[in-house]
Amino acid sequence: MIAETGHFALILALFVAIIQAVVPLVGAHRGDRAWMDVARPAALAQFLLIGLAFGALTWCYVTSDFSVLNVAQNSHTDKPMLYKVSGVWANHEGSMLLWVLILALYGVAVSAFGGNLPPALRARALSVQSMISIGFILFILLTSNPFARLDPAPLNGNGLNPLLQDPGLAFHPPFLYLGYVGFSMAFSFAIAALIEGRVDAAWARWVRPWTLAAWVFLTLGIALGSWWAYYTLGWGGYWYWDPVENASFMPWLVGTALLHSSIVVEKRDTLKAWTILLAIIAFSLSLLGTFLVRSGVLTSVHSFATDPARGVFVLGLLFVCTGGSLTLFAIRAPSLKAGGLFAPMSREGSLLLNNVLMSTAAGTVLLGTLYPLIADALNLGKISVGPPFFNGVFLPLMVPVVVTMTVGPLLSWKRSDLGSALARLKLAFVAALAVAIGSWLMAGGSATPLLAAGGFGLAAWLFVGSLLEWGERVRLFRAPFGESLRRAAHLPRATYGMTLAHAGLAVVIAGLTGSATWTTEKIQVMRPGDTMEVAGYELTLQGTEEVKGPNYTALRATFHTTKNGVFVADLKPEKRQYTMPPRPTTDAAIHTNMIGDLYAVIGEPDGKGGFVTRLYYNTLVPWIFLGAVIMVFGGLVSLTDRRHRVGAPLRKPQTLAAPAAAKA
């Protein structure tokens, strides 16, 4: 009964979506306020109906209703409640329902908080948003119905893949979708602007908070997934350039470019076509990700069970959405009125360069991800494109990005002088050099750590440079301290957001460099009582015990850890065997001191009383996730900027006669 209600609610939502897609759009075209205003209640209705459907599915999972096929395939009575709930979106059908729920969430958020949006823009944006909804709701109803019944209902379900029974992974999809799908709002705004034929500062001001919110969530989602891989998969890896990971990374790269490009539209009324194109591409990459994960076109650890029929449908959606929007772009963009001029050496120029570099980076990742498919289709044979390619091509591309990240904010608008900007960064340069040489010497001074030295140097350059820029703004050490304090208090929050985000990235870079070059790994067989030394720590395997969990049994080992004889921690890694489905997993034990992680894994017994153990010291890995958190925090700080709530001032046309008349 509940499942049928959910199903029915979804069908109703489809009808509401159709109304929301058509009526406000026609209204905006005709200037009919009443028709335009249909968008807001429709968005609310759509959200409530889809929410109802989602709630119904959740209810089926929570009550373990195995007469629903989806629940039977993915759940089990023994699962802890948290994973019963997260199981709702851990499968294809449920995750698509989450997708449309978030689409509707953004729609209702714009309708609720977009009170000071121009009505026509709001109507058109909500209408486009609804068109996307129609596509996806149809996809669910026609090919991926989560409410299908199973008759006769089995006594119990197949259970959830144990790897997914983890808090990190439970939250990873919702945040990821809030990110991906969030770019749909920027997309809808972009299409609305193209239809209207106007992109101006006001538009950029409206688009920014939605894009920023999506970016924040996507950053968090990617970081969560990466962190989960790190502590679950058993050897400390956190990024594999797997197609599905790339599918989330590309929208992030383009989304970052979009955020920066929209600043130029807002401040200087130019780079409009670029910004619109970026908004279209960001969401198109999200759609592409959906296609890649669910169609079986590429092999990936992340793929859901694949079904070519679904692939065809999503490809159709991709054609309509992306093909349609890019065609609209080709037709309408040339007539967008170009705004302010600027010299290549200027703040706008550096942001344009940022667009160029980030788009190239995203394009490179796309090329590598799709190449196996392209080569196969062209009969060039089956090849693999793995981490060696991506690392070799992507990282060099990021170097100019990081170098210019500190210079850009110091350039003035319209026309600037590189020399003066660089002069203000002298300290950053010195710091970078010092850190690079220092880390090189610390690592032994031979050829291999040269790249690592470069990485640390870059991180220092970015970190110190970001702080220096903030220092410039508050006239630190140039004006009385009180004045600096006053300036600091009155700086717009977006500035703090920028400083935090850039500094956060510097921390991430340092973490990535450290983990790639300074990791210690010790793999061996240990007997209870044996001690291994890892990076200055002594780990003694004290013993193992059998532990029972709700739906698994585990072998738990205890590593008594000391450093220079002083007790540090007892690490207790586990090797679990789940009952349903019967699969093993490893649970690494991690002890962090924020500079590095001591990482212990217990493996197979060797049959003679010993166990395979893997012990790692992962230097600076915590900084990767710490840096990501700082970036997210920076984004959130930016979101709370007053300007987003106030909106951009409208330019009123001034006549020359008016001031003369006033004077006369």
Added chain:
Amino acid sequence: MRHLLAALLLLMATALPVLAIQPDEMLPDAGMEARARVIGKDLRCLVCQNQSIDDSDAELARDLRTLVRQRLLVGDSDAQAKQYIVDRYGDYVLLKPPFRAGTLVLWLGPAALLLSALGAAVLFYRRRAGTAVTADSAPPPLTAEESRRVAALFEDDKQS
């Protein structure tokens, strides 16, 4: 057929990498073992979804790891050991695609993308330069009346 193949591959692959390289596979010579690890990171596990043989727990991955070490012990160079495996499984097994005619677009692509994007930016500047303020298209100089008004406005501004 495809479904059976999928089932077959699922059967071959273990859940997901859990432990990867085992102590009993490791060579006593640390230098050679290090070489084997590096080679292993560049070879793809064919029955897994996107892992190297170094990272994977599958039986075939273990067999290939052992094979790489055997080849090194026999005296193969790193390239020869890798080639031994490529001869049997094709280029698919290399995680770093070889640089040949079929992969030219892949390897040169990023540079080409960068150049096109930069080219687009240059075009952008060029077109703007066409509409920039030049001597001919500059607005005519202010008349005396207008100069007076401008000065008056500035005065206003200073006093407020």
Added chain:
Amino acid sequence: MRRILYLLPVVVFLVLGGFFWRGLQMDPQLIPSPMIDKPAPAFALPPLKTDKPGLASADLQGKVTLVSFFASWCVPCRAEHPLLMELAATHQVNLVGVNYKDKPEDALAWLGKLGDPYAAIGADRDGRVGIDFGVYGVPESYVIDKQGRIRFKQTGPFTVEDISNKLLPLVAELSK
């Protein structure tokens, strides 16, 4: 000129879309063998059964052979087995087997239960011969021509269509 530039994104997308469409019809997991038209690797495997010969590369000369890699733990092998039994009965090709990474007692029991279509069976306990052939899963089958060269690889189990449309015509061609 400007208009053309603005059309570029759409054009690029349509080209990519074409590839995606083609991709939906292909199988990314199917890896072609680089050993087609190359001589079969040299090997000599001990027999699995006491009353049936083992298998060596020398045995592959002079006749058209289908080398079938199988194992008792392999579920799709079970699906393919009846077809191989039928094929053996027609005597159109020399059908031999390689027992891949299996325990002899398990393999013998399996063959006992399902029937033994093979003229000879080699026991590849550690899978090395498999690797030399480029085997990455079971079942896999290779057609060897009279000169001992690999001419065709079947990845995964045979279907009825595979046998009638791909295998038998090739065998007939090579037997001429």
